[in-house]
C-alpha cells in the first residue's frame with residue numbers, strides 16, 4: 085500500500101451546495117484512504133500561504149474573498165499515485181475544459197467557483213497538508229478492505 089498523500093479541499097461553494105458526500109464518495113469509491121478531515125474557516129494568513137504562488141495574479145483578491153466566504157472541508161487522502169489521481173478526479177481548473185465525469189466537469193461552470201482543490205505535486209501536497217493539519221490530526225490505520233486479494 086502506497087503512503088503517498090494529497091490534500092483535497094472542498095471549497096466554500098462545494099460545502100454550501102451540499103456536495104460534500106458526493107465528492108468524498110468519489111475518492112472513497114476509487115480506493116483511497118481518508119486520513120484527515122475537518123470543516124474549517126481558513127484565515128487569510130493560511131490562504132496567503134496556501135496560494136503563495138498566485139499572490140501576484142490579477143484574480144488573487146477575488147480568489148481570496150471566495151475562499152474566505154465560508155467554511156472549507158479540508159481532507160487528506162492516501163494511496164497509490166493519489167496526487168495525480170486526485171487531480172484527474174477533480175478535472176481541469178477551468179470547468180470549460182473539465183471532462184464530464186470529473187468533479188468540476190459534473191458540478192462546476194465557473195473557474196472562480198470550481199468546487200474543490202487538489203494538490204498539484206507531491207511537494208505541494210506535503211506543504212499543504214502541513215499547513216492545514218497538525219500531525220496529530222492525521223490518522224494512522226489499516227482499513228480492513230485494503231490489501232485486496
Ligand code: RTP
Nearest residue numbers: 143147176177195196197198200201202203204
Ligand atoms: P486549485 O489550486 O484550486 O486546485 O486549482 P488549480 O491548481 O487547478 O489552479 P491554480 O492555478 O492553482 O488556481 C487556484 C484557483 O484560483 C482560481 N483561478 N481563477 N484566471 C482566473 O480567474 C483564475 N485562475 C485560477 C480557481 O478557483 C483555481 O482553482
